[in-house]
Amino acid sequence: MFFQLKTVEDILDIIGGLDGPADETRVSLTDALDRVLAGDVISPEALPGFARSSMDGFAVRARDTFGATEGLPALLEISGEVAMGAEPDRGIAPGQAARIATGGMLPEGADAVVMVEYSQALDERTVEVSRAVSPLENVIGPEDDVRKGEHVLPRGTRLRPRELGVLAGLGLDGVAVVRRPVIAVISTGDEIVPVDRTPRPGQVRDINSHTLSAFCTRLGAEPLGLGLVPDRFDRLRERLLHGLERADSVWISGGSSVGTRDLTVQVLESIDGMEILAHGVSISPGKPTILARRGRCTVWGLPGHAASALVVAEILLGPFLRRITGERGEPLPPHGSVEAELSRNIESAPGRDDFIRVRLHRKEGRLVAEPLFGKSGLISPLARADGLLRVDRFTEGLYQGARVTVRLFGA
Template sequence: MELFNVVSVEEAKEIIDKSFTYELDSEKVNILQSVSRICFEDIKAECNIPEFKRSTVDGYAVISKDVFGASEVMPSMLELKGEVFMGKVPPSDIICGECLYVPTGGMLPESADSVVMVEYSHKLDDNTILIYSPVAMGDNVIQIGEDIKNQDIVIKKGNKLRPYEVGVVASIGISEVTVYKRPRVGIISTGDEVVSCGVKPILGEVRDINTYLIWSLLLEDGMEPVSYGIIKDDYELLKSATQKAFNECDVVLISGGSSVGTKDHTLKVIASFDDGEVLVHGIAIKPGKPTIIGKHKEKIIFGLPGHPLACCIIYKVLVQNYIYSLMLKSEKIYVTNAVMSINYHKAKGREEYLPVELETIEGIVIAKPVFGKSGIITAFSKAWGYIKIEKNVEGLKEGQAVGVYKL
């Protein structure tokens, strides 16, 4: 029997990095359709934000030295020269001894350098304001360009456009942005025993899970999944579907058929293409050891394990990492700090990704392993996330601090 020539997870990532230079195209989209898209180029401001001095409070625009030392015992007395209306230029400038009423967000007159909150004032008559508190130069004022300066890069290439970034882009007057095209990812499920989820299986058959699992993971990550259906354990059928997926997609994923059985054809299909190359067959990881990484026409193909949890873990650890790299996606991954609920033993020599559910007890987050045999399919749905256990670690102890990654 052929044996796996396993590599570590890091070695697999290095092989991918060295073997592929594939690039995605770009497209322009309206900012209303840009949420969750990835910037193809830096977005630069062509204006200042704000473009005028603005008040951050309701109050009186003043020259700060006029209210130096002001107090309730000895207020400063200023002449009221009028009111600033929202969206309008101040009716006049002010000189020493004068002030203008300005609402929150209103424009300050040129010579005003600060704003006194209305709570620290009293209107003595229509023309006279008493100020009971001093302010320093710049107090309660947003200066020209304090938020965004002209020619600032406001969104960097590779950043994901969240609703907040869309708001920033709108503020500088940009209605279209250049983003990476959504990667098209082909999904092929294999197996004589696999039937569609809408079909009632006969004894010995199982419903397709991985197509729907992978499809949902890709949608969650902003990709464009393409399903090529369920392919029986037939070499010619699998090769035809794989060729079609390569022609139409940026990445190809084959679920099942990655082991070393007589009906596992993924390796033979990859090797059969004129420039096909199997780069990895077997990774020192649990779950997910029988993973394949191949290449055809500068495009990558992953042979994913048929077990749903292993399929999900390999997607999170390798597939997602590669697809993100195509778009230079810079998204930080944060871990949740927890402590182990039990002692857990693992074999040395391979990384293990242990699914866990979380529970908070007396303010402490407890990580409880979700156990399941190889054929159990609900382990990943019960888990909140997973713990990465390094390959040379033999296990975890009850009460040990661990980091949990969101699944």
């Protein structure tokens, strides 16, 4: 019944209320890429920890340069050169300057750096400064970059190359991250054969095991392939119980034929402690989607058609994986969505959200979204689409030329 279906927003609300990730694990920096921080990172020290020049030039006492101009330069005595990576072996006295390179440590007594452009060494011992500097000019103070005890990265941050750079700078070689959730992937259907088997007439190969496992990998989860199961109550139940024991979530795709449409639900209902949270979602494709839970383990029933299963993955399983991998915060901009012009009229049934695959191309400089139609169940359009266009349940259609937002595929 249509009115019993949940909306996309209902499901996203349910996902938001699911248990987050439980366990954490420690990884080294070299293994931390794309992992999610299990706790806030607090700086154990100040950075850079010493006063550092941000320019090539001369370390000076600022007051010695006050009033210096091109016409009336200040003359300073060169006391020596600061070696990179070492504490200067002597300070500078009033009237002195020390050669320093970008990143070099300021000698005792110096409080500013005159850029090389405004300083000219007259001989080995004397430099002419043609511009005044204020105290701390061209200097990075000991705590300017990071203060000791500062919260540098919040829990739930996914570690990209930039965040790894911050951790490296702080010397945090080991970091606590969320354990990768394990997703058990099961394909069902009497007509499905493994990819390496030649299908007989009436049979097709298992696509969902591959696409859904790859989807998990892409989003930071660990797929656990539980293979193919025929449309039989006892077989599916046994395999599901196996998944519930070993995984944080079980994804069952298939069961689209008349007799087996409700097999997944029957199996779920037969398991003690299983709570069915949603049975049917008002989206197209993806209407037969099921969401259930036992303890901390979530079970998803997905459409059998590869294209439909991937749409549900983009719309619902992506947010679900972000929830259970502990990633915080929606990416602020609508990451990976673009505005485009619709190439033709689209009709849509009210009461459900249609997700239409579109291909993007440029036409006279404008980005055009071309809906890809065709009988559902085809696999070849899978790779042709660039993203999804949502026609929501309050809209009966869109006209050619309309400005639409296309959500680019995230995986």
